[in-house]
Amino acid sequence: MSVTAPKGFEAAGVAVGLKSSGKEDVAVVINRGPLKVGAAVFTSNRAKANPIIWSQQVIQDGTVEAIVLNSGGANCFTGSFGFQTTHQTAEKAAELLGVSAGDVLICSTGLIGMGDEVFRAKVLTGTEQAIAQAGGDGGVAASEAIMTTDSKAKRSIVTRDGWSIGAMAKGAGMLAPGLATMLVVITTDAVLDAAEADAALRASTNRSFDRLDSDGCMSTNDQVTLMVSGASGITPTAEDFTEALAEVCLDLARQLQADAEGASHDVTIEVVHAASEDDAVEVGRSVARNNLFKAAIFGNDPNWGRVLAAIGTTDAAFDPYDVDVWMNGVRVCTAGGPDAPREAVDLTPRATHLLIDLKVGDATATILTNDLTHDYVHENSAYSS
């Protein structure tokens, strides 16, 4: 179901040969209303793909009729020809749907630098086919069409009293979103205006996708889009809607983490008693990006020294000699010195919990990351993506 779970949406996923596997590679999600509200957040990478540049303009007025997504090519750094491809895709969709091209979002994912004449022809064909096939049962096919190195499609649905939120996501590498992540499309039939949709989306992504840092590499094509049909006729409170949206976003973030390229551990880094939430995030992210720590987790080695060395590179408030570190429930470092022996820690489960107690304040934050494995190196050296 995914994006077609809420009332008022149609979707499809079709295969036009952008993927060498022959699998689905172009998806469309259409908002049939009555509302045509949209909100989106984008990668903060200054090197932005053509679809990002286009979509940032489209979202300005808070109106979105449809979104077209393709895998098999990022259309990033493909020059003015690539931008025209994005523009033509929106024009094609608009023409077929009888709407304005300025209300059609575009997303692409795949190899940077990929976006030639063949790519353009296939994307335009896919857009035409997808719109022709779009229906209320197309959510699953759409979620499969945006997969790249993903081993499984990511979907999420939350149902409340009379209204619901549906969503799909792709992502398995370059997972270090800054303000957004990967390709995510979220739909809802709740009644919201553009400002409410934008506020709820930013609040939800801020503590879900933005806290996922699998490999420290920020993508050029990240986009999270929320489309609002209002077809339920129900207007939830801002608190209720944001809470439900945050639940969907965190569910998808966990799915992205669980499917990260080559990973053998899903590491939850919980930083507590920080002076501020920013400090907690900085500490968690620094540890999440430390290759030595990540390789140690792969080796089931509770190497807390690498954790402290990573914390030491931050500007966060802490006393190096008053920090506690726990791994999977065992305190391995107390007050900046050794505590339980390494043998006491079992790091064999995929789910790994690292708790860092900074002992200076009341703020907390949780960062999601993965370990650094042979398979990560293999996937990212043997295949261009």
Added chain:
Amino acid sequence: MSVTAPKGFEAAGVAVGLKSSGKEDVAVVINRGPLKVGAAVFTSNRAKANPIIWSQQVIQDGTVEAIVLNSGGANCFTGSFGFQTTHQTAEKAAELLGVSAGDVLICSTGLIGMGDEVFRAKVLTGTEQAIAQAGGDGGVAASEAIMTTDSKAKRSIVTRDGWSIGAMAKGAGMLAPGLATMLVVITTDAVLDAAEADAALRASTNRSFDRLDSDGCMSTNDQVTLMVSGASGITPTAEDFTEALAEVCLDLARQLQADAEGASHDVTIEVVHAASEDDAVEVGRSVARNNLFKAAIFGNDPNWGRVLAAIGTTDAAFDPYDVDVWMNGVRVCTAGGPDAPREAVDLTPRATHLLIDLKVGDATATILTNDLTHDYVHENSAYSS
């Protein structure tokens, strides 16, 4: 020869069982004068090992009589017991040499959290043995005693008209110095005062060790020490001395890069036409720390898209659509679009050259890094260090 090449220095390296291999693990370098000038730069990691905390006090007055170094344990996060071990080591050396403990520097390297009673006893024994054996031919043994995962000892000598500089270094992992790197001891028989030694050392490390970023992980124990005996009786100009010192530092930085754990490529990232040197360093370092770029180099994949994605995360002045990227002499990206085909680039040699032309100014900087390999993951997951 290394640190005993210049006149006025004695050194030794002895084995006391800190290394399970039974190889040399404690080194000493003694300045016999007539000058006893010293300068040092330290890791900027806020999580500092006990020897760093001690040495930062010792160097305040610009006088250094001797330095004691051990491998086989970092004596970092070992509590007050660990600090007392460092203090006792300096006291022991001072007593045997008839000098003040406040003029004896200490360096340690090895596993963080390692520094118990057995460690202390071995370090004290090693200090005693090394001082007893110290002589003008001890430079090689000293350079071997500070090795950890290094596959070879790192030494460098520069000879000028009547004076010389000798040096030794260790380092193969956690290579992302901030103001310093690894353990490095440099000696000279030129005549300099403490302020001149300090200025020359900072100028030289700033563009050598500080530009090395092998794996993005900053150590807790980095220290670069310069010891001045003045035994040649010759006073070079500040320019001549700094130029010679910079040559030694860059030579050692290249040796560290060439021996980085598990690396199969030595990557020189040259950033040109940047708006400022800081911008050039930021861009080079961002690329050097991008795991996807590093894995691509391991796979001999000229993936310039990952280079641009890394540049896009910086605050440096540049236009994403006016950047050129060259790999091993082939321009693979022009003005933010594809140029020469990937087949045109030969990435099989270990020496790899990445040139990034930002086209906005006149500043330049070169960052040295390595690729991300299966062997890096293996070495840092299978062994605790």
